[in-house]
Amino acid sequence: MENNIVLEAISINKSFNDPVKIDVLKDITFKIHRGEFVSITGKSGCGKSTLLYILSTMDTDYKGLLYIDHESMEQKTEKELAFIRNEKIGFVFQFHYLLNEFSVIKNVMLPGFKSNKLSEEELEKKGFDLLKNLGIEKLAHKMAYQLSGGEKQRVAIARSMINDPIMIMCDEPTGNLDNKNTEIVFDIFKELAKSYNKTILIVTHDLHFAESTQRIIKMDDGRIIN
């Protein structure tokens, strides 16, 4: 069982010092196992996004220990952290964040360019397969800005999976979508968790969404309350 842990946070504390000292995260400790579909919920301002940025290694200004795939994130250089993000974590953001300068398929392939494990042809085929699984293969050669919000979010999901990460992190993935698209995106995540056995961590304030995940981590005022 212990070997199944993909992410472990041990007593993470973070505070902002400007203008006055505010503790945003207090003693956060939890584990996520392989294949778990977890959501973090809480009121706006409870620190759930801040926690996600720390877990994703983008924010390094915190106290405490973070293990990703049994590897401590302490004392890692910016370059090493970038490497870990690239290899082990897939991202889906609230505002889809596709690069408008690129076509859909290039957007999906982008993290693969960095990891440089597959040739461009293999990468393109893989990206295309991912798009196909999400039912948007027709959009592959459109430019990113020509897509609707729901389509963009599905492309972002495809991009998050291109390097076969050990976990996918999502920051309010449905926060910017209408009900219909929220349903579609949500179904995709469920499908990923169930059929592909992906580890998924979603930050959301949408309780309806959260309730249908396997495990809910509730936060309030910088603490985990369940």
Place this chain on the structure above:
Amino acid sequence: MRLKHITGIAQSLLLARWKQTLVAAIGVTFSVTLFIALLGFMEGLNRLLDGLVLNRTPHIRLYNDIRPSAIQPLDLAADYKNYHHFVNSIKPTNARKEIYNADAIIKNLHADQRVSGVAPKIIVQVFYNLGNIELNGIINGVDVDQEAKLFNFSDYVSGGNIYDMKNISNSIILGKGAADKMLAMKGDIIKVTTTTGEQFSLKVVGFFQSGIAELDKVQSYASLSTAQKLLGQSSNYISDIQIKLNDMTQAPVLAREYEKLFSLDAEDIQTANAQFETGSNVRSIISYAVGITLLIVAGFGIYNILNMMIYEKMDTIAILKATGFAGSDVKKIFITIALSIGISGAFTGALLGFLLSKLIDAIPFKTASLPTVTTYPIDYGLQYYTIAVIFAVATTYFAGWFPARKASKIDPVIIIRGK
């Protein structure tokens, strides 16, 4: 991360803002073009102006100077050897201007590896007779072949063939200024009086125009034998030996050496024409300064555009970083953008610079003092192209480096959270 992917991303970012990119590249092109045209033109003019004097001036001139003897009779007296001598009113001796044993010296110089050419010369003081008016004049007796070879003599002669001077006896190539005063045409016979009072008739076979008007009013040319006749001297009389060296900078050293070796006076070109060197150096410095300023200004243009691009592309940078691109990758992307603007701008600029130089080279430029020059002079030296391209690329690299570093330091959390 492969270079191919870095350039691919850089290219996409560039094309997404192709108008800005074009403006930046045009800035570089413009400055490189002007740099090349300006310096080529300036150096062309410099060479032309320097050539007026330097081409006509031997690197070393050997002659017998008129001056008082360094050793006075008193110095030889043994009784006063340890005394300080005061001798007033010393006059030069009746020194001859002739160079003794000139043939042997010339032969000796020809054998010297450092010497590229030797031309003998006789300077004759005359008066041009113009009815009852007499004009001051100097007739240079020269060896036409050597003079043409070493001092581009033919470039300065108009309205006649320089070899007529050699082939027609008692002929003269008359200074343009003097000819205008005397209303002398080609084929006319003019009269000159030498300092010893003898009169000669000389046939005008051409006109000499050096570009320096004062000189042209006085100087004329004749063959060595004509000059010897004017002076009433034998055919081995020579008053000056002009030397051209392979390396002009050696002139001062060699001048001292020949002075000792041949017991003659020697004057080097650096001493004789110091001011021309200074003049052309200053002109070069000014044009380099202007050219490099242009390139730096273009660099600031690129800096601005890249800075703007970074503000516009904050999201892109954040997402690249979030998906695993390191700061150094982002930096490489932006430096690639800067360099591709710089390199494409620089090479287009080099091409346009060449064309602009060609254009200037075709503009008619006629001046009374330069008979052989018909268009503006341009120097097509490769060094201007090299300097311009290297400097443009270096400037754009640095102009890109600072924004790129800024981009690499962008914290993705701040951007993503900010939305």
